[in-house]
Amino acid sequence: VGGSPGHESPGPGDKKRVKRSHLPKQFVVGISYAARIPLRSVALALQGSDSDHAQDALRVLDIVLRQQQAKRGCLLVRQSFFSDDSRNLVDLTGGVSGCRGLHSSFRTTMNGLSLNMDVSTTMIVTPGPVVNFLLTNQNVRDVRDIDWPKAKRMLKNLRVKATHNNMEFKIIGLSDQPCSRQTFPMKVRSGSSEGQTVDITVEEYFKSKQVFLEKPYLPCLDVGKPKRPNYLPIELGNMISLQRYTKALSSQQRTTLVEKSRQKPQDRMRVVTDAVKSNRYDDDPIFSSCGIKIDSQLTRVEGRVLSAPMLVVGNSQDCVPFKGRWNYNNKKLFEPVRIERWAIVNFSARCDMSRISRELINCGRTKGIIIEGPYSLVDEDNQARRCAPIVRVERMFEKVKANLPGPPEFLLCVLPERKNCDIYGPWKKKNLHEMGIVTQCIVPSAKMNDQYFTNVLLKINAKLGGMNSKLALEHSRQIPVINKIPTIILGMDVSHGSPGRSDIPSIAAVVGSRCWPLISRYRASVRTQSPKVEMIDSLFKPLDNGKDDGIIRELLLDFYTTSQQRKPEQIIIFRDGVSESQFSQVLNLEVDQIIKAYQNMGQGPPPKITVIIAQKNHHTKLFQADAPDNVPAGTVVDKGIVHPKQYDFYMCAHAGPIVGHLKAHPLSCLA
Structure with missing residues (x-):
């Protein structure tokens, strides 16, 4: 980084360059005895006896499972493991991929010691060039449109591999200047003399090493220490595979993950049974020494099916379930409320509030909820959409107060996106916590049919003190x-x-x-x-x-x-x-x-x-x-x-x- 594999680019505070030694080093590793865990305690636990060591013994066996996968280079997340096989990756956009893996753990059951295995999914950073990751993550096409403060927060603590020397580094930040202007002190030797320290740009340094940058106007990755920066041109960095992505997903990413993660029961069962066979647990020397053999077939158990409970809705009408579902079509609610003072506020640019109001009132009538026309339909100003979420909420609330003759019973809020909307939290806090106003948030959808508005009204009715249904057994x-x-x-x-x-x-x-x-x-x-x-x-x-x-x-x-x-x-x-x-x-x-x-x-x-x-x-x-x-x-x-x-x-x-x-x-x- 900043040059040859054996050198770093020191930061401005360093007086001289430090050359790494290529001589082999000797290390002393101490291994201490921890504890004796009798595996017999598992057998005692299976017999119903209390054993202080049963959980410890199971933990030891789980560690053996993890170690087996660690040797294969898998990413370990608690009791799950994930490989970098491209067939296991699902692109979620935004530089994020869903990675399918497997969960495995031992459990004590009535049938004996059991291996619990299942399909598991975690989110990882999509491997590839750092520049491509940022373009995808911020949904821009040109590197000049990248929000670099946001990029700095996103890249922090991620690991990259330098393409010019295959060394791996951890990102701690970004340089203040682009590669063409970011300098660091470098000692230049002159014959046998000590030489002098000169400032050199990152671009010039790499050019001296026959590495020519195509985008010197981009900043550098700081892959050094907090007080000793080490600069790597961002175009020379590749995201390492199997790095967990721990930030919240967007609504679109969640939807994509759900859609692409669905498996038919038989497909899921086949994946699990194939994994048990391919892992060849019986060949593991530790399991063999413990006398543990794992059956490659799933456990067969007997079950029973309980009848779904009957509900009572309006007019003491029975709501009969079908396949575990209750449908409120053509049914009135048990105790519907009356709504007289309400309004619709719109934070979304793609919303027909008049239609929403009309459909909600009509659907409410079929459910027994009498809904008067809204006080007002309040649209957000176009200029306000560029403001911070808290500012948008405050401005909208002031606009609501100016349009309403008095405090409303509830406000129907139309949000711009479903999950992780920045407005949702401040809006709920303002209304529920500060003003004591009940709110219901919705998102414009192509499927805003009678079923959609019925589900919305079930929430509104309950929030305003009504009762949607009762258990038939409770009613009688x-x-x-x-x-x-x-x-x-x-x-x-x-x-x-x-x-x-x-x-x-x-x-x-x-x-x-x-x-x-x-x-x-x-x-x-x-x-x-x-x-x-x-x-x-x-x-x-x-x-x-x-x-x-x-x-x-x-x-x-x-x-x-x-x-x-x-x-x-x-x-x-x-x-x-x-x-x-x-x-x-x-x-x-x-x-x-x-x-x-x-x-x-x-x-x-x-x-x-x-x-x-x-x-x-x-x-x-x-x-x-x-x-x-x-x-x-x-x-x-x-x-x-x-x-x-x-x-x-x-x-x-x-x-x-x-x-x-x-x-x-x-x-x-x-x-």
Whole structure:
């Protein structure tokens, strides 16, 4: 870089050049004994015995799996591995590719030790010239149109290979000047004398090494150290393959990834079985020494199919499910609201607001929702579209206030794009947090038909206090476990910032049922907490005056006031987003807070508590043995592949896509 393979281009602060030695060096590597992990503990765990070493032993076996793939040059991401085979890459545009790989991990099940294997996908930077990556990433055609501050943020910490010497480097930034003007001090020897230090441009240096730049007007990649820059002309850099892309995807990239990642069940099953055979696990010396042999065929298990629950909608009409789906066509909502004060605001340049208003009102009429004409249709000024998102929101809100005679019940907001829209967050914060105004955001679509507006109205009706439907069993009070005992149902989850954003607080949200014996009405409570922390720490929050300002007290008080002044004698908790290793933390940290919040509200016997943990981010897939289709909605598997001791089961609660796979959601009952 900056010259021959053995030299660097020093920065302005260096007094002299440092020549690297090409002599071999000796290194001393120390290997220390860590621990003895008895693999017999796995056998004990399979028999149902508690073993402190069972998870450690499984972790050792997983490491063997990872090591096997590392030797093949695969990218390792937790328990998944990815190769750079071009057949596994899916172009998502923007310099990003989806890379198909495989997940593999060992699990203890009722059937014994099992290898859990599944198709996995991660995002990587598309390999190739850095210049091409930037052009694609910023969607421009000419290098002169590249936004270099944005490029600097995008390139930081990525690795490149220099085309003139095949050396690999990590990018820490960009040069302030183009190659033709960026200088660095270089010591010039004159015979046997020390010589003198002169400033030389990067372009001149490479020309002296017979490397002629075609685009010297472009900046250099800084591949050195923070206080010792090392310049590589950007045109000489190639992105190294299998580098993870951790930033959020655009809506178009998400759509492309979903469309190109779909596989028919039989295709997915074939990929997994072929991978097991090609990996030749039985030839691994460590597995052989442990007496582990892996069957090349998928495990066969028995399941059962539960009937889909019936719903009751408006006029006490039954809503009969079909293949795990409920359709609201030609049906009124159970408790529709009336909307009188509302408006439409438009941030999109490709939107017919009059049509949206007309279609929404007509669709609402068929669902029983009486919607008056909107106060106003507010378009964003063309000049404002070039402003920052927060400025756009503030200007739009001022325009809304000027056009409306009073505060609206809700605002329908038309966004320019679906996912990761910069306006969405500031708009929601302004309306919900600062002004207390309910909003519903939509995106213009070619499929804005009756089904589209029905889905929008289902959200609007619920947000404004209406009820779309009830369970038929709930309507007829035929759920004894809930109807006989005052019961509150809690749903708990934590949302984290996008990958790579450790500065964004996590959001803890809890919903609690109200109006017992109903279970279809809920109140929500939200708190922020430390970034990337999964356990909720604000369920019980005692203040200095002894009062509780936590989430649970808020929900318990609401339950009490809407349920004939009765405290819940039973609490059913649905917890989402925690891994198996965090089950004990849910019991020790979160359930403990719930008990304290309950006790803080007064005397009385402690409630019965049931904790049900639902997991989605796993890799257990179910296939029909004798049919090419997905397993039917309502399929339950509660033996064979479940935990040998814990009470858990797999449920496919929804209908799968036409061509795709159906993921079973494991639910574990902890208490």
